[in-house]
Amino acid sequence: MTSDLVFHMRSHHKKEFAAESQVRRRREEKLTCPICHEYFRERHHLSRHMTSHN
Structure with a gap:
């Protein structure tokens, strides 16, 4: 069972x-x-996003 493994x-x-x-x-x-x-899960996504704040 998954719960047993988690425990x-x-x-x-x-x-x-x-x-x-x-x-x-x-x-x-x-x-x-x-x-x-x-x-963001990836650095380039954050970089691209930062352009929206300019």
Whole structure:
């Protein structure tokens, strides 16, 4: 069951999950528009978006 796997991963691999979520959070901060706070999954999408604020 998926829920069993999730329980196992959370209980036995907490540090790995915490590190992974910190990396994801930092990546999201880097790819967030500083003006309207919209998030982008790729850097070039953010770059293209920034031209809309000019």
